[in-house]
Amino acid sequence: MAELRYVRALNQALSDAMAEDPSVIVFGEDIAAAGGPFGVTRGLLEAYGEDRVRDTPISEATIVGAAVGAAMTGLKPVVEIMFMDFVAIAMDAIVNQAAKARFMFGGQGSVPMVVRLPHGGGVSAGPQHSQCLEAWFAHIPGLKVVCPASVADAYGLMRAAIDDPDPVIMVENKALYARKEDVPDDLPAVEIGKARIARPGRDATIVTYGAALYTALEAADTLAGEGVEVEVIDLRSLQPWDEAAVLESLSRTHRLVVAHEAVEAFGIGAEIAARMADIGFDELDGPIIRVGAPFMPVPFAKTLEQGYLPDAGRVADAVRKTLA
Amino acid sequence: MAELRYVRALNQALSDAMAEDPSVIVFGEDIAAAGGPFGVTRGLLEAYGEDRVRDTPISEATIVGAAVGAAMTGLKPVVEIMFMDFVAIAMDAIVNQAAKARFMFGGQGSVPMVVRLPHGGGVSAGPQHSQCLEAWFAHIPGLKVVCPASVADAYGLMRAAIDDPDPVIMVENKALYARKEDVPDDLPAVEIGKARIARPGRDATIVTYGAALYTALEAADTLAGEGVEVEVIDLRSLQPWDEAAVLESLSRTHRLVVAHEAVEAFGIGAEIAARMADIGFDELDGPIIRVGAPFMPVPFAKTLEQGYLPDAGRVADAVRKTLA
């Protein structure tokens, strides 16, 4: 057992994967010499050399496109797009190339690459440095999308993402980088597609992921004080997501709330809710309520961003509402 | 009354808007001299001259980015991205610039531009020329998204999109271009955000848009033969979408199916279903069932694409299932 930060867990996972497999390479803007804007890649250059750890020019489309080509031909690239917002420049390589290559070439080969996308707000970074766009990727067949909330999962999902033969979008919430947790010394890989019950409960289910997990847990604490025992499910993987785990919980609690930091409309929560309104319909004893960001760009001013970010109060209200 | 093709209706709308307002300009790849790959812009160059109707290089990021700059400074650009799939290259200009400019500049100005995106399959165009990615845009605050299914709406929504002060994504299903309908000589603009009851019914509601409308109507015909009267709602606008109209229909029929050509998972239908599982929960007498494309890239071979595209049989089955 040792205390570990989320950012260090990611770093350790990268390092362990690079040590085990010489085909793993890492590149992106300022990730080598400077160790990355958030320090996720610190020390890798020194440990694994400039052939495998490379600073790139500011050329997102070509960074990701080159990762696709490299992944098709024997390497396992892990590339960083500094803020998820910038991935808008690199969507072709991810969506039209990486996601489709295996299928459109008839299953001939795989494209084992990881695109790391730091998302999320809370630091007044403004409308172009705070977005949560994971729903875009979850909609694209051929991609996998993961979003670790805990330190252990940061390690475990990074390892799984790198090991995965198919392209994986690794979403990291910037607000979690500094998070510390006690974790076992030997962290395992975490199976992509498996959710985790972060807090068991019987009265309602909150499905969440990423930094919103902690908002949900806070809401669950509040509600416990009111005698409402909420089960909190951390999805961890968004594509594929653990439909069975959510359905199982719902069939015990009969109430569902979905919470995330991303914009609510057409967000990840829409699919969870829609699916449960189909296969879980008979289990539902109340409306499915989603809590996500309102339909506006992420604002800069602190007062605005506070109003913008979903908080525990809103999550608790949603639970109360579906229980009403 | 005259018979008009969908493609001609779009063309007429562009032409009428250009005639009325000298600030409307049109540019894109092969849209001027050649009249566009699908003929939507035919004759505009001759009518309005090369200053206002321009062929561009193959530079999608800059085509859309330039439209943003032009829209900020007095023009109303209508740009075409030849196939919606290619918009992956131009996402920054749409999402980080056009969508956010009004908000992040404190409501100082508007960005009156239209991005035309032909989507949809059915012609063996394969995985990179058939996608329906409208859910990406519906998730982005600051954008509006429309998708006309009827010839009258092709005209009316194009006019509304051009008139709109904010950026509008105009989604056109390629399979509908050749569609003919009898329409009044004087077509009106269609308010963005208003759905249309394409077929009234009392037993179940199918919410749909774009080419899937005709699949839904076919399913409704089949079901009518079984004594089931289905109401079919053509959303027309996807962002904003007509929540009130859907809720109103649901509160009469108590059963809901959502059908579209786009991939089902994390598609437009997820939001409709999720929303109704919240605000329409008390009205629901059966599960909400979605019909969309399966989770795979659009395949090339005819046998595969036939299996891929949602058809009337699947839509009818969904209705039967929620009524069961």
Place this chain on the structure above:
Amino acid sequence: MPSSSAISPSKARPGARKGSNTPEALLALYRQMLLIRRTEERLSQLFADGEVPGFIHLSIGQEAIAAGLGSVLERKDTIASTHRGHGHALAKGVDLNGFFQEVMGRETGVCKGRGGSMHVADMSAGMLGANGIVGAGMPIAVGSALAHQVRKTGGVGVVFFGDGALAEGVLHESLNLSALWKLPVLFVCENNGWSEFSPTSKQFVAPLGKLADAFGIPAETIDGNDVEIVADTAGRLVSEIRKGGGPRVLECITQRVRGHYEGDAQKYRDPAELKDRDKIDPLPRAASRLSVLGVSDAVLAALETEIMAEIDAATEAARAAPLPEFVAAQADVYTPAGV
């Protein structure tokens, strides 16, 4: 565009006109071109008859580039191609039967009918795919060159792209990244003067050679209709790259004989543009060189017969091949566990 006017196809680099090829080597190049030509002529027919779904872009008139490049590449070398990629695929060694079956949408096609003409790929042959997205092959080839470099395979990455693709920003980024990292990559521009329905001169203003020069990348512009010039120049550039010389650019001036896609009525095009087609067509040019080198007409006629037999057989095999089944195709989206 400027770079195409800088060189007139039929009299380009006259000194280089006499290729360094033996009759056997030239005959092999000719054979490759003829195979591509007859294959695409057959596809044109099959398309018109409704036997090829989707839309197809033919490289008729441009075969010297694919054949020339193919002749100097090794199997481990990797290529990224375009929407007009039939020639590249065949010249890189994609099996003719698998190719026909793919383009005709059969389960036995090289991509099991999932991709079709615009997505022909064969990883085992180093053919990383035709591509429906203009310019998208550039970073993919650059990435494969990175893999060659890191894995020390001695291989080279090659990207084919059209003159229309010059306007895409990934060109700029890919030139820069490959120069910066001295990647073993060859940029091959097939400059046929057209970008769909528009002359590229109305779309892009920078000569590729000058652009490459700005990045410090050696570039050559050659007559892309002379298969010997293509093979010789490509051979030289590829060997420079293989020796660690970093990226190279090769611009091949050629012409698009057919429409942008099959079925394109080409109303935008002056038919006179192609009136001297015979003079610039790479096949008759290579044939007459062969006869200078002493290869008899009978040999060429025999070759023709042989190739037509192959194509007939491939056509028949494709017709007889099974259509793909939807349920099985769904399993190809992700790699199955344990693979």
Place this chain on the structure above:
Amino acid sequence: MPSSSAISPSKARPGARKGSNTPEALLALYRQMLLIRRTEERLSQLFADGEVPGFIHLSIGQEAIAAGLGSVLERKDTIASTHRGHGHALAKGVDLNGFFQEVMGRETGVCKGRGGSMHVADMSAGMLGANGIVGAGMPIAVGSALAHQVRKTGGVGVVFFGDGALAEGVLHESLNLSALWKLPVLFVCENNGWSEFSPTSKQFVAPLGKLADAFGIPAETIDGNDVEIVADTAGRLVSEIRKGGGPRVLECITQRVRGHYEGDAQKYRDPAELKDRDKIDPLPRAASRLSVLGVSDAVLAALETEIMAEIDAATEAARAAPLPEFVAAQADVYTPAGV
């Protein structure tokens, strides 16, 4: 990067060193630079004190470029800026109070606190926005130039971008489109040698002048620390553009004095790099030129006092200004009906 070594900032274009400016004109330029400098120094302090949220990028050391450009642009001209855009905004005429209130996140800010430092914009001043996306301003400026051309405003679009942005593909596309359409647009590269934590020489290999030349766009590389050179050259280029000469490129060699953002410890940087800072700093340089031109120290001292008073007032006004309210902000996403 090559283009920065091609010219040594302190001795660039010595002939042009004696600007064509009157003492009054140079004093105005100096004033503008001083306003930017003192404003950013204040912001640095406010940021350290937690009064400025988010992250801010200062242009200290680069003021000559903003001031020089600002002096030759008219109000109708349009600029697109970068993450390091405070100077551009002020030099283009954004009100100092509205500016401070924006950066400090107030409802009365020029963008009502919705955007902050990275998104300062003022449509009425032709300032189309700082931008958080490297390179994104290029097509926006190109589009505004298109509007100038179509609407025959006689205006010019200007884009500021850093040397790091040279690697983005939109540069290539924007150069091409503006050359093709002869758009009235000026590309201003502020080459400070750094791209975040990396020297741009390790990221981009092509000299901008050579790139521009490939597109047939006249380009100049100048000492960006000499405000007279900047103003004179920019004035000449802008008037050529205004007369219909098409696009121009202006590369200004300068240096980034502060870290990439405030709070950046700059472990990656050799402090010696800035040891000659005084010699290249545009402010002392302009000041000594002013004294040669006969402007007394007293005048400069008075200017300093005046500017500090403005900045103090703006700071206090911003502190006193109301914070934005969430509910009202939601109404700014879309244009209200009837507007």
